[in-house]
Amino acid sequence: MNNQRHSFSLVSTRTMPLNLLLLFVSISLGLMLGCTNKLDRPDSALAEQGRLTDSSMAKSEWNIAIEDAWARPTKAGMMSAAYFTMYNVGSVSDSLVQASSNASKDVQIHLSYMNDGIMVMEEQPFVAIQASEQIPFQPGGYHIMIIQPTMDMQEGDSISLSLYFKSGMIIEETIQVGNPAK
Amino acid sequence: MNANSTLAKPYSFVLTIIFLSFLLTQSACMNDYKVIDDMNDASFELVNQDSVRVIFPEDFRGQYVVMGFVYTNCPDICPLITQNLIKIQKDLGYPSNVQFLGVSFDPLRDTPEVLHRYKEVFKVDENVNFLTGEPKMVQSFMDSVRVRTQESMRTTTDSGKEIYFLNHSDKIMVMNPKGEIIIEYGGSMPSIPTLIVQDLQSLIQ
Ligand SMILES: [Cu+2]
Numbered sequence: 001m002n003n004q005r006h007s008f009s010l011v012s013t014r015t016m017p018l019n020l021l022l023l024f025v026s027i028s029l030g031l032m033l034g035c036t037n038k039l040d041r042p043d044s045a046l047a048e049q050g051r052l053t054d055s056s057m058a059k060s061e062w063n064i065a066i067e068d069a070w071a072r073p074t075k076a077g078m079m080s081a082a083y084f085t086m087y088n089v090g091s092v093s094d095s096l097v098q099a100s101s102n103a104s105k106d107v108q109i110h111l112s113y114m115n116d117g118i119m120v121m122e123e124q125p126f127v128a129i130q131a132s133e134q135i136p137f138q139p140g141g142y143h144i145m146i147i148q149p150t151m152d153m154q155e156g157d158s159i160s161l162s163l164y165f166k167s168g169m170i171i172e173e174t175i176q177v178g179n180p181a182k
Numbered sequence: 183m184n185a186n187s188t189l190a191k192p193y194s195f196v197l198t199i200i201f202l203s204f205l206l207t208q209s210a211c212m213n214d215y216k217v218i219d220d221m222n223d224a225s226f227e228l229v230n231q232d233s234v235r236v237i238f239p240e241d242f243r244g245q246y247v248v249m250g251f252v253y254t255n256c257p258d259i260c261p262l263i264t265q266n267l268i269k270i271q272k273d274l275g276y277p278s279n280v281q282f283l284g285v286s287f288d289p290l291r292d293t294p295e296v297l298h299r300y301k302e303v304f305k306v307d308e309n310v311n312f313l314t315g316e317p318k319m320v321q322s323f324m325d326s327v328r329v330r331t332q333e334s335m336r337t338t339t340d341s342g343k344e345i346y347f348l349n350h351s352d353k354i355m356v357m358n359p360k361g362e363i364i365i366e367y368g369g370s371m372p373s374i375p376t377l378i379v380q381d382l383q384s385l386i387q
Contacts, residue, residue: 072257072261073303074257074303075299075302075303078254078255078257078299078300078303079254079255079256079257080257081257081258105339105340105341106339106340106341106343106345108339110258112258112259114352115349117330117351118330118332118349118350118351119259119349119350119351119352119370120334120349121256121258121259121334121347121349122334123337139258139259139261139262139370140258140259140262140370143257143258145257145258146257147339147343147345148343
């Protein structure tokens with residue numbers, strides 16, 4: 001009985017030499033620190049973004065912003081997508097539930113992912129973001145799908161992008177066409 | 183004696199050996215280029231973005247062909263595949279003895295005119311051809327290179343348009359001058375151009 005229970009514990013501290021124990025403790029500490037330090041950007045850079053629509057909500061609690069936003073160049077009637085990194089530097093979680101743009105009436109939240117060797121692209125009813133979380137919207141993953149834009153979108157142009165959250169908050173931005181990282 | 187240290191040593195030794203042999207077999211496989219598919223069993227009549235007839239693989243015999251599989255209503259993954267094709271061509275120095283193809287698996291919507299516009303949007307070099315064709319012909323071509331597609335659910339957008347997308351294999355392949363497919367990689371990953379350029383340079387030299 002005792003043996004069976006023992007086999008479930010990966011590391012027995014009783015039989016482990018001190019140096020191994022120290023190594024184990026320092027590695028787990030490092031892992032814990034690495035995990036909690038999710039945001040590598042200062043809060044100040046992201047403050048002031050995000051418009052309050054519900055005055056009952058304190059601004060210090062809700063603080064979601066996007067950075068490095070861009071949209072893929074395309075021609076009218078074809079397809080485009082918008083990308084950014086979404087940061088939640090506030091203390092409350094929320095969900096992105098809708099998006100809109102002046103480039104098209106049809107804008108959807110999408111996710112591309114590999115399923116059984118097939119690349120799938122699917123509309124998402126929402127994307128949840130926890131406090132202190134950052135979610136990349138990038139090629140091959142989450143993206144804002146801009147369906148058949150009514151105008152040509154050329155490198156250097158800009159379009160509007162509005163992101164609507166479950167809480168009622170809205171992020172409104174003007175984003176550039178063309179990948180700045182390229 | 184404690185159980186951890188006596189167990190750990192032989193165990194990690196065995197793991198290291200397994201890992202090293204895995205690396206060795208991997209690198210060995212990379213160099214011998216087994217034939218994945220022989221394309222000579224059939225011939226496919228397709229058209230390029232300028233409506234010029236293309237017979238595959240006959241028209242490309244004697245040349246290496248790098249081909250990716252896309253559809254233009256795809257704004258996310260397929261642009262990555264297209265940009266990888268562009269990067270491979272650029273990194274190889276726009277070779278005249280290597281052909282580059284983007285083959286559409288959505289012939290109903292991807293007419294030559296649409297493919298022409300797609301090339302303009304992505305500023306694709308004129309020596310890259312985008313191919314489409316009769317739906318049945320395209321389907322049997324995709325079957326022969328084992329590129330799978332499936333229609334996603336049709337939805338009606340906010341403005342009342344009926345749209346659908348295609349789920350699809352994500353691939354870039356290399357065909358040798360004998361019409362045999364010898365290299366097949368994931369198409370959209372950022373590491374792919376470097377791998378294919380290395381492979382092609384070792385093959386062509
Ligand atoms: Cu999409």
